[in-house]
Amino acid sequence: MVVYRVKRIVLESFPVLIASMIISLVAGYMLNSSIQKIAELPIILMMIPPINGLGGNIGSILGARLSSALHLGTLEPRLRGQRVLQRNMAASALVSFVIFSLIGAIFFTIAYVSGIPLVRSLSLALAFFTAGIVLTVAVIFATIISAFVSFRGGLDPDNVVIPIITSVGDVLGVTCLFVAIIIFGV
Amino acid sequence: MMARGVNIRSIVVQGISILFLCALIELSAGRVFEAMRGYFINLLPGLIVMVPPLLDLRGNINGALASRLGTALHAGLIEPRLKLSVEIKANLISSLILSVITPATIGLVSFGVNLLTSAPTIGLLELMVKLIAIAVFAGFLSGLILALMTVFVAVASYARGWDPDNITSPLMATIGDFVTIACIYLAVFLVV
Numbered sequence: 529m530v531v532y533r534v535k536r537i538v539l540e541s542f543p544v545l546i547a548s549m550i551i552s553l554v555a556g557y558m559l560n561s562s563i564q565k566i567a568e569l570p571i572i573l574m575m576i577p578p579i580n581g582l583g584g585n586i587g588s589i590l591g592a593r594l595s596s597a598l599h600l601g602t603l604e605p606r607l608r609g610q611r612v613l614q615r616n617m618a619a620s621a622l623v624s625f626v627i628f629s630l631i632g633a634i635f636f637t638i639a640y641v642s643g644i645p646l647v648r649s650l651s652l653a654l655a656f657f658t659a660g661i662v663l664t665v666a667v668i669f670a671t672i673i674s675a676f677v678s679f680r681g682g683l684d685p686d687n688v689v690i691p692i693i694t695s696v697g698d699v700l701g702v703t704c705l706f707v708a709i710i711i712f713g714v
Numbered sequence: 715m716m717a718r719g720v721n722i723r724s725i726v727v728q729g730i731s732i733l734f735l736c737a738l739i740e741l742s743a744g745r746v747f748e749a750m751r752g753y754f755i756n757l758l759p760g761l762i763v764m765v766p767p768l769l770d771l772r773g774n775i776n777g778a779l780a781s782r783l784g785t786a787l788h789a790g791l792i793e794p795r796l797k798l799s800v801e802i803k804a805n806l807i808s809s810l811i812l813s814v815i816t817p818a819t820i821g822l823v824s825f826g827v828n829l830l831t832s833a834p835t836i837g838l839l840e841l842m843v844k845l846i847a848i849a850v851f852a853g854f855l856s857g858l859i860l861a862l863m864t865v866f867v868a869v870a871s872y873a874r875g876w877d878p879d880n881i882t883s884p885l886m887a888t889i890g891d892f893v894t895i896a897c898i899y900l901a902v903f904l905v906v
Contacts, residue, residue, distance in 0.1 A: 577744040627733045694770060694777075
């Protein structure tokens, strides 16, 4: 018996892909409007794939663990008094703190070696780190909300959380990075 | 009792190792992205708008393919051998069709966004054709490379006794970003 049919896969996937395309276009539009800043400091472009990728990965890993816990019944879809939820959130926050410090340090080195002055290199790395932490907080809450809402609505969170979080991570990643760069006055 | 199931230490150690590896690959993707800056800034307005959607698309098409293959391998619908069975063929062909029609839409919509937001520096028809051509070429080429890799990684990890659900998606999402940016670079180089 043939289970997978081309027509069905294509027809079911296309609307989801278009919806997530529209969300990521916002991220693309933000890049386009900041083209002056990028021309001045091209290292910003180098920061985009890591911050988007890490934001998406942290959310996807948390989402996968929460989905499994919801299916297993060790987690209930409500916010209060959930030790499993608290521990998962703490683990994600700790991972993100370590990883954004490490990558921030790598960016400081790259910036300084490529001839950007010391203070500016430091504020670039600090802007990347701060953007990463703010992004993590936002991604953790977006993951919890999408996992709980989809589970309560009778959908399988395994199918819903990851596509939503990767697209949301793109938009928020680019937004947090540019806001942090403006705040730190890089 | 229940909370004992969540071992923070192992999540943190595993998480940091995998994410650090992913971050290094993403850094190389970032390096290629940075090398393309001349095209974004001077040559082709609207090009940078397409990059996040194309990256995202890649992850979504391959993530879904990886997820379906994981389920099919667990359910025994696909044998863990590198043979082009009917089921694998249907999965591959659908991913490739999606890798053409969605990038074409992305190219067209990016042209629209560009039309609404900035003054054109080259002919409109030329800009539209170029943006769509870059999106479709980069989308299809990266789609082909990554779909074959996804099948290989899913089948190979299952044959070794690993759960493809845990391996294929994170690995392919990260490799996907790098391959997609490299394909966009190649497409821009050929088209512009």
